[in-house]
Amino acid sequence: MLFNSLQYLVFLPTVFLLFWLTPHRFRVPLLLVASYVFYMSWRPIYGILIFGLTLANFLLVPFIEKATEQKNKKIILGFTVALNLIVLGIFKYAYFTMDAVKTTLGTVGIDWSAPHLHIILPLGISFFVFEFIHYAIEVYRGKPVVKNFLDFALFPSFFPTQIAGPIKRYQDFVPQLHIPVKFKWEYVDEGMQLILMGLAKKVLIADNLALVVQAGFAHPEQFSSLDMWMITYAFAFQIFFDFAGYTDIARGSSLLFGYKVPINFNLPYIASNVSDFWRRWHISLSTWLRDYLFIPLGGSRGGKWLTYRNLFITMALGGLWHGAAFHFLAWGAYQGIVLILHREYEAVMQKIGVHEKLLQSKVYHWASVVFTFHVVCIGWVFFRADDMKIAGQVLSKLFEAPTALLHFSASQLAVLQIRDPIIFPALVLILPTLMVSTFVVNWLNNKKFYQSPPWAVQVTVMVALMCLLTIFTPDSSPRFIYFQF
Amino acid sequence: MLLKEPGKSLRNDLMGILRSKFFISAALFAVVSSLLAMVRFGNIAPTDFPIRTWTGWAIEDFLSDKQGRPNVVFMGSSLVLVPVAGVDADYLKHPIDGSRHHQSQYFEDQFQKHSGVKVKTFNFGLPGEMPSDAFLITKFLLKGEKRPDVIVYGVGPRDFMDSLLPSPAATDPYQYLSRFGDVTSHKHLIAPEWDQRLNFELGHLFYPYGHSYDISVTADRAVTAALDKILPAPKTDKPYTIAQRRLLFPQYKQMEIANNEACFRPTTPEQRTFDNANMKEYKKRYSRLNWRTFTHQMKFLADLMNTARDRGTQVILISMPITDLNRDLLEKGTWDSYKKSLKVLAQSKGASYLDLGDSKDFSLSDFMDTVHLHSGGGVKLLDKLAEKAASDHKVMSALDPTESSIAGLKGGQL
Numbered sequence: 001m002l003f004n005s006l007q008y009l010v011f012l013p014t015v016f017l018l019f020w021l022t023p024h025r026f027r028v029p030l031l032l033v034a035s036y037v038f039y040m041s042w043r044p045i046y047g048i049l050i051f052g053l054t055l056a057n058f059l060l061v062p063f064i065e066k067a068t069e070q071k072n073k074k075i076i077l078g079f080t081v082a083l084n085l086i087v088l089g090i091f092k093y094a095y096f097t098m099d100a101v102k103t104t105l106g107t108v109g110i111d112w113s114a115p116h117l118h119i120i121l122p123l124g125i126s127f128f129v130f131e132f133i134h135y136a137i138e139v140y141r142g143k144p145v146v147k148n149f150l151d152f153a154l155f156p157s158f159f160p161t162q163i164a165g166p167i168k169r170y171q172d173f174v175p176q177l178h179i180p181v182k183f184k185w186e187y188v189d190e191g192m193q194l195i196l197m198g199l200a201k202k203v204l205i206a207d208n209l210a211l212v213v214q215a216g217f218a219h220p221e222q223f224s225s226l227d228m229w230m231i232t233y234a235f236a237f238q239i240f241f242d243f244a245g246y247t248d249i250a251r252g253s254s255l256l257f258g259y260k261v262p263i264n265f266n267l268p269y270i271a272s273n274v275s276d277f278w279r280r281w282h283i284s285l286s287t288w289l290r291d292y293l294f295i296p297l298g299g300s301r302g303g304k305w306l307t308y309r310n311l312f313i314t315m316a317l318g319g320l321w322h323g324a325a326f327h328f329l330a331w332g333a334y335q336g337i338v339l340i341l342h343r344e345y346e347a348v349m350q351k352i353g354v355h356e357k358l359l360q361s362k363v364y365h366w367a368s369v370v371f372t373f374h375v376v377c378i379g380w381v382f383f384r385a386d387d388m389k390i391a392g393q394v395l396s397k398l399f400e401a402p403t404a405l406l407h408f409s410a411s412q413l414a415v416l417q418i419r420d421p422i423i424f425p426a427l428v429l430i431l432p433t434l435m436v437s438t439f440v441v442n443w444l445n446n447k448k449f450y451q452s453p454p455w456a457v458q459v460t461v462m463v464a465l466m467c468l469l470t471i472f473t474p475d476s477s478p479r480f481i482y483f484q485f
Numbered sequence: 486m487l488l489k490e491p492g493k494s495l496r497n498d499l500m501g502i503l504r505s506k507f508f509i510s511a512a513l514f515a516v517v518s519s520l521l522a523m524v525r526f527g528n529i530a531p532t533d534f535p536i537r538t539w540t541g542w543a544i545e546d547f548l549s550d551k552q553g554r555p556n557v558v559f560m561g562s563s564l565v566l567v568p569v570a571g572v573d574a575d576y577l578k579h580p581i582d583g584s585r586h587h588q589s590q591y592f593e594d595q596f597q598k599h600s601g602v603k604v605k606t607f608n609f610g611l612p613g614e615m616p617s618d619a620f621l622i623t624k625f626l627l628k629g630e631k632r633p634d635v636i637v638y639g640v641g642p643r644d645f646m647d648s649l650l651p652s653p654a655a656t657d658p659y660q661y662l663s664r665f666g667d668v669t670s671h672k673h674l675i676a677p678e679w680d681q682r683l684n685f686e687l688g689h690l691f692y693p694y695g696h697s698y699d700i701s702v703t704a705d706r707a708v709t710a711a712l713d714k715i716l717p718a719p720k721t722d723k724p725y726t727i728a729q730r731r732l733l734f735p736q737y738k739q740m741e742i743a744n745n746e747a748c749f750r751p752t753t754p755e756q757r758t759f760d761n762a763n764m765k766e767y768k769k770r771y772s773r774l775n776w777r778t779f780t781h782q783m784k785f786l787a788d789l790m791n792t793a794r795d796r797g798t799q800v801i802l803i804s805m806p807i808t809d810l811n812r813d814l815l816e817k818g819t820w821d822s823y824k825k826s827l828k829v830l831a832q833s834k835g836a837s838y839l840d841l842g843d844s845k846d847f848s849l850s851d852f853m854d855t856v857h858l859h860s861g862g863g864v865k866l867l868d869k870l871a872e873k874a875a876s877d878h879k880v881m882s883a884l885d886p887t888e889s890s891i892a893g894l895k896g897g898q899l
Contacts (some may be wrong), residue, residue, distance in 0.1 A: 006680045006683055006684055007680060009683075010680075010683065185501040185502070185504065185505045188505055188507050188508075189505055189506045189507045192507040193506075193507070211734065211737070214734075215733040215734055218733070219732060219733055222729070222732070222733060409719070410719040411719040411720065411721045413719070414725075416716060416718055416719055417718050417719070417721065417724070417725040418725055418729075418730070418733075419709065419712075419713075419718060419725070420730065421734070421737060422705055422708055422709050422712065425712050425716050425718070426708065426712060428716055429715075429716075455506065458506050458510075459506055459509055459510050459513065462506065462507065462510035462514075463510050463513045463514050463517060466510065466511070466514040467514065467517060467518075467693050470691055470693040470694040470697060471693045471694070471697045471700045471701055471704075472697070472701055473697070
């Protein structure tokens with residue numbers, strides 16, 4: 001069931017009404033049933049998978065708590081994490097591994113015909129497996145176990161966050177289930193505002209940009225260097241609005257039941273360096289990677305080169321988490337490298353003693369924002385390309401830009417030639433608008449506008465979004481990008 | 486709980502609703518929706534085709550003044566379109582542009598030879614046309630000054646049991662034809678699933694949703710006009726072509742065809758070869774037979790015949806020839822049910838029936854694939870049809886302007 005479907009339009013109000021008409025003690029079972037209905041509406045058989053993993057983690061993790069010796073705790077933790085990773089590996093990485101083995105064997109002249117496994121990736125598996133691992137590690141670190149199976153079962157399966165996060169922390173989520181929340185109209189107002197905003201981000205912005213991005217990355221040879229930059233910018237905004245839209249709908253849907261789930265984005269494109277970007281982008285994943293991969297690997301405790309090694313491994317595996325393909329691995333590795341380069345740059349700047357005033361000046365700050373955005377965009381090429389070959393083609397086009405700019409003429413721009421669909425020439429206006437809007441939203445944030453926006457503004461925006469969404473929602477909107485992960 | 490202390494709580498909840506920004510917004514949206522409906526905001530004429538598909542070309546040609554009133558209208562899917570157009574390409578000895586050529590010269594001449602009556606034909610065969618589409622053509626277009634005397638409707642089993650079709654509203658012809666009138670009377674057939682029905686009802690309830698296509702086309706045109714002024718396409722020696730668009734966006738405007746893009750070329754017997762490549766596709770189409778689709782499409786066929794009869798138009802229903810290979814893909818019993826239903830329906834509605842479904846007169850060498858006759862097979866089909874029509878009293882009565890009684894109705898009543 002998709003958030004942007006008629007089924008969800010019926011499902012969500014039904015669960016909402018039942019939830020608030022049900023006594024508190026029955027609400028968790030109700031949400032659990034609803035969440036399994038939601039999940040199994042796609043492929044009923046995978047309900048068994050999520051239930052099986054839930055049961056296994058519920059039964060195994062208490063042994064970590066009960067074990068008296070550290071060594072035993074470690075063994076049980078290792079077993080639990082391995083179990084989760086093996087399930088993830090089978091469903092997500094089996095083909096990738098077999099392809100890699102086949103290629104490797106091929107290089108030494110062995111022709112291995114890999115078996116065809118007919119594996120379909122279960123929706124949301126990467127997200128709920130990470131939630132299970134987080135739970136096991138937190139219990140290992142001394143946090144209490146969840147005693148009630150229904151509470152525990154709802155933690156990974158909670159339908160608003162089930163498919164693409166945000167990746168929750170059980171210490172934040174489970175206690176909310178015990179609070180006998182009273183109905184407030186504020187939940188409806190805030191929840192529905194988030195849902196409408198999320199749908200608008202997805203349907204009105206991301207889906208339209210998707211058309212441009214699809215064409216550009218399928219046929220980079222048809223576009224000039226400057227076109228490819230615009231297409232790459234378009235993807236940067238597409239993936240942001242797609243995923244941020246999903247997160248808004250997830251958070252809004254949760255809020256209708258009085259539950260809060262973490263935010264995932266904080267204006268990532270105003271980041272002034274790549275470290276800052278990762279504090280603003282997919283926050284629930286980046287903090288998960290920090291807490292359960294980077295720190296266990298040693299974090300920053302082992303000196304510069306070990307820190308860099310840990311950073312690189314964390315980001316490369318983070319890339320691979322997104323998908324079983326070399327271009328995702330390359331994207332992760334790229335992020336690792338640019339994070340290391342940023343640390344080196346900071347160290348050099350400190351060493352040579354660049355004037356503090358320059359580093360704190362507005363000009364330097366905004367130049368850094370622009371530079372960081374472009375560094376991130378180059379990374380998106382690896383992420384979006386279907387394979388490394390396409391990524392290479394697109395990148396070589398992008399790096400031709402200085403020459404193209406020297407001999408600039410509007411006739412270079414294929415996006416201006418393509419009048420149908422109209423999104424192509426409109427891109428020349430839309431992209432700057434989106435870029436400027438990021439700064440406007442940041443400015444409004446600083447002015448605390450969103451804490452108490454005027455009543456009339458909220459109502460006007462909601463009515464406008466209702467009109468726009470009813471008119472421009474296509475019959476078949478593409479799936480959210482993060483559903484594939 | 487929402488309703489804990491009935492009296493006070495209810496009052497609080499009502500006050501809460503009145504204060505709720507979301508509910509106020511929803512109420513205002515309903516008001517805006519009604520206002521937009523009153524001024525018919527963004528409405529475009531049904532004959533205004535933003536995308537030219539087979540359907541758009543056919544409707545435009547049919548409604549044009551130069552067409553006048555056709556005596557005989559052919560309807561059906563590609564099972565009818567392909568052989569009828571292919572035969573004319575051979576017969577007229579020049580390529581036929583499928584988007585422009587909507588007649589059967591060959592049939593007109595053959596029928597005149599058999600009956601001595603000169604008729605004017607119009608070929609409303611469209612790729613993927615279902616009985617639901619044929620019904621809409623009949624109901625909304627084949628009337629008044631454009632009412633034909635005879636409808637020739639060729640059907641195949643796919644028209645009644647295509648499991649790849651989510652609903653009658655999913656075809657390209659439906660998108661255009663449903664704009665010509667009110668289809669509410671058939672909503673239970675057009676939107677049989679609960680979500681389809683909900684979609685249908687929401688479209689009727691909220692004007693912006695129901696008219697989203699019109700409004701978005703209007704908006705698109707306004708934006709295009711504005712952009713053409715602000716950002717005109719730069720002059721270049723390599724203008725953007727439709728072929729480029731098809732390469733870049735294979736999913737975009739998929740059904741669009743340009744003039745001279747779908748041509749039927751004259752063929753020789755040696756060039757007419759058989760290929761069973763569409764077996765796989767039909768296997769999928771015939772799998773998981775949905776009897777509800779079958780009965781719904783039969784109901785559309787019955788309503789088509791009722792509408793035609795009420796207007797004094799005689800229907801010739803043809804069970805189109807298909808190959809044994811294709812027939813064998815059908816589930817056991819479905820072929821018999823299909824044939825029996827056609828026969829009973831034709832009889833009960835006073836239609837003429839030409840059963841060629843498993844006729845031995847057609848062999849594999851008459852087909853280009855497992856269902857479509859090539860132009861050689863098409864000649865056989867049109868010959869048989871011309872012979873049948875010329876010898877059918879009801880058809881000849883319908884075509885004779887002096888004969889005013891058809892199926893019990895007088896000409897003045899038509």
